[in-house]
Amino acid sequence: MNARQATARTAPDARGGAIPTHARDNAAGPSAAVPPTIEVRGLSKTYRSKREGTVLALDDISFTVEEGEFVCIVGPSGCGKSTLLKILAGIVAHSVGTVAVRGKPPSDAQNRLGLVFQAPVLLPWRTVLQNTLLPAQVLGLDPKAAEARAHDLLRMVGLEQFASSYPNELSGGMQQRCSITRALLHDPSILLMDEPFGALDAMTRDTMNLELQRIWRESGKTIFLITHSIPEAVFLADRVLVMSARPGRIVEEIKVDLPRPRDLDTMSEPAFAEAVRHIRGLFGIGGKERPHVD
Numbered sequence: 001m002n003a004r005q006a007t008a009r010t011a012p013d014a015r016g017g018a019i020p021t022h023a024r025d026n027a028a029g030p031s032a033a034v035p036p037t038i039e040v041r042g043l044s045k046t047y048r049s050k051r052e053g054t055v056l057a058l059d060d061i062s063f064t065v066e067e068g069e070f071v072c073i074v075g076p077s078g079c080g081k082s083t084l085l086k087i088l089a090g091i092v093a094h095s096v097g098t099v100a101v102r103g104k105p106p107s108d109a110q111n112r113l114g115l116v117f118q119a120p121v122l123l124p125w126r127t128v129l130q131n132t133l134l135p136a137q138v139l140g141l142d143p144k145a146a147e148a149r150a151h152d153l154l155r156m157v158g159l160e161q162f163a164s165s166y167p168n169e170l171s172g173g174m175q176q177r178c179s180i181t182r183a184l185l186h187d188p189s190i191l192l193m194d195e196p197f198g199a200l201d202a203m204t205r206d207t208m209n210l211e212l213q214r215i216w217r218e219s220g221k222t223i224f225l226i227t228h229s230i231p232e233a234v235f236l237a238d239r240v241l242v243m244s245a246r247p248g249r250i251v252e253e254i255k256v257d258l259p260r261p262r263d264l265d266t267m268s269e270p271a272f273a274e275a276v277r278h279i280r281g282l283f284g285i286g287g288k289e290r291p292h293v294d
């Protein structure tokens with residue numbers, strides 16, 4: 001395991017034969033300068049709150065995410081992870097620094113982004129198929145093509161038989177799978193995921209991790225995922241960004257060299273345990289209050 005402060009851009013690990021479908025986004029040819037998929041430089045975010053006055057949530061954050069990479073971010077509760085994801089999604093404005101998604105401001109990249117949050121937030125009066133189709137209406141996609149794609153996606157996540165079920169007829173894991181199909185409907189090249197499996201039981205979470213790895217390998221998407229679980233981050237990621245307590249800074253980037261595809265046995269490997277131990281050690285340094293990470 002190579003734990004280090006990464007300075008060079010890291011190419012994604014081999015994902016087992018998948019051909020990134022989003023190569024087309026960079027179709028200018030090998031000699032053209034391709035901007036990183038996500039580039040954050042010197043980013044800070046200050047909130048104003050009645051109770052605390054000025055709150056420095058993020059402080060001088062810099063990192064890049066390359067095309068097709070799977071990057072996870074871990075950090076103590078309140079360190080600014082969700083704030084960072086919302087800035088990348090163009091939902092929240094940053095205060096200082098630069099943020100670019102494929103070389104442009106996040107607000108210009110909306111149709112390339114798919115968002116998944118901790119709660120599936122499905123509309124209870126719409127079926128699984130209708131929930132999956134929501135972005136088609138919002139983005140004005142061709143209804144027939146969108147419906148065909150929705151069925152493909154539901155098949156991919158094992159929900160095809162539940163296309164006409166309502167959210168309250170599904171388990172938590174099934175609802176979250178539906179929220180993933182909704183996020184994928186418009187074929188975004190980048191998935192931003194905020195603790196997507198945090199509310200699930202351990203077994204369902206393992207299954208969802210395997211499923212997400214498969215989706216990533218088959219689709220070639222770039223994934224940026226927040227988690228409180230250090231083992232989950234190590235299991236999924238090409239690189240793990242470790243954040244400090246508030247104000248959130250990136251204290252270390254850890255490249256995960258474990259071969260793909262990973263399965264549950266991967267978690268028994270010494271290199272996996274070493275990476276988890278290393279990250280846990282980062283949170284224990286200096287006798288500070290133990291952060292809420294698993």
Ligand SMILES: Nc1ncnc2c1ncn2[C@@H]1O[C@H](COP(=O)(O)OP(=O)(O)OP(=O)(O)O)[C@@H](O)[C@H]1O
Nearest residue numbers: 047048049055057076077078079080081082083084
């Ligand atoms: N709209 C807001 N106004 C004021 N302060 C905010 C606002 N949103 C977030 N904060 C503060 O910014 C800090 C970072 O919040 P954020 O939700 O990004 O952290 P987090 O790392 O995602 O937390 P958790 O892991 O608990 O979900 C916190 O101290 C929070 O109280």
